[in-house]
Amino acid sequence: MAWRFALMIDPAEPDDARTDFTPTFTEVDPAAPALSVGELSTQRGDGIFESVGVIDGHAQEVQAHLDRLAHSAELCDLPAPNLEQWREAVALAESRCGPGESVIKLILSRGVDHGPAPTAWITAARAADFSQVRVRGVRVVTLDRGYDSGVPARAPWLLLGAKTLSYAVNMAAIREAKRRGADDAIFVSSDGIVLEAPTASLILRIDDVYLTPAPNGGILQGTTQLSAFAWLEQQGLATEYRDVPTTQLHTADAAWLVSSVRLAAPISEIDGTPIAIDADFTARLNEYLLSPRD
Template sequence: MTVLVFLDPRHPEGRIADAAAPALLATDLGATRGDGVFESMLAVGGQPRKMGAHLDRLAASAHTLELDSPDRGAWERAVATALSEHLLRAGTGEAVVKLLLTRGAEGSDAPTAWVSVSPVPAGARERSSQGLAVVLLDRGYDSTLAERAPWLLLGAKTLSYAVNMAALRYAKANGADDAIFTSSDGKVLEGPTSTVILAVEEDGVKTLLTPELESGILPGTTQRALFDAAEAAGWALGYGPLEPVHLMEADAVWLVSSIRLLAPVTSIDGTPISSSPALTEELTALLHEAL
């Protein structure tokens, strides 16, 4: 049950399309080259969560790729159209809202832009809340590359996710549930579809830590919302650089993202690490309040 709404200047509220029928030209550069950007956000009861942060990141990704994006209002109207159509067809359950933007068909200078809404896959969050076995995978570049090599588009949410999906398959083929990328200089980066967060308590000070954006990771909207809420609740915050030893010695480690929210990591490369159901509960409650 997927609802598709194309952004189309002739349809200011967005043009609803049949998700079971062909809708893109086979020459669309998003399909042929992965040349485009996207966002995935959660909607609850027909209301998008953190839409402002997702639209900001979409605009930043589009800017990095020098892609023209429809204006914010056009995205907002298409999302509203797609969510009300999804409410009619599928009811009020949680939904995944994707915003997609490609460079358009070969030879045209018009980008292709659409919104899709589909139900959150059943059981995905419940399964990951049980705890994830994670493997560390080498991403093959050092943590200072982003600044030196802007053409690599590090930190943009591009449609070229084949590597991220391959990393997840590799993790699963090796008995794990998920992966954390590391840099060639030994720094912790991010998961293929998530941000890494860890908690440590020292001398009574509770701190949340995450890798620094300068290492070329995607700026996570869930991490940002959680950090803002945690800071207001008295937590200290820190931003990398982090190494695997910090994960092994933390009080708790999570992979966080918009759809799955906080997923506790329970082992790394087969070694059990400390986790804390109480902290997961506390931070999940803070995140729910913030969303």
């Protein structure tokens, strides 16, 4: 990924009411070193992030991403971000993106080990080309996440509802899926409840109802899934949040992985069982997701 823009942020207090945060920003060369060797984001993955899709210079669903950044900060005991400061930083980054699809990343870490303040920065780069994936779909396998569905309530320190920088397990799951001949994975609990993909939310269509696993402490609430559900409801289609047993995955007449940059990728196969791709519907959904959305 070729980075085109990077901005270090001096985090402001959440109640800082200034209208111009420009003095708190420092643009840096995205190809040059910018972090200390004591930075806890790289030493321990101790931080949070958001990936914001950008279409033709328009950052998508910024408020939803900022809200989730604040939620993750609260779960991780990080200082509350000043959302207006981050909104201004996003606006500066999106102005550097140009035509086509890009991605803006927001990162907030605990900072340098024993340091006085958190570290914050934002980057922008051209997004990978997912145009073919949105048409041909992805093959997925189910992978046991290693805990039962009651763990999030019993062990909130696992941070299962936060978007943290600790993504080693997520990446390992995708590698395991590829070793099994698939493209991606769907996590399931050890007691047989469907969760989410390593980097995406799951939407299933069963009996003309579009459903997604219930958003609880074990699932990251997807900004693209929220937007897709709003669009579905505008079309007069039924949506539902509920616990989905793993056994119901193969009863779906269509399914999608959705995320901010990949958008809607139809699932063509689950654990070796083919799933029909609704090409027309998927095209309409992606047309909406590619349109400017705030």
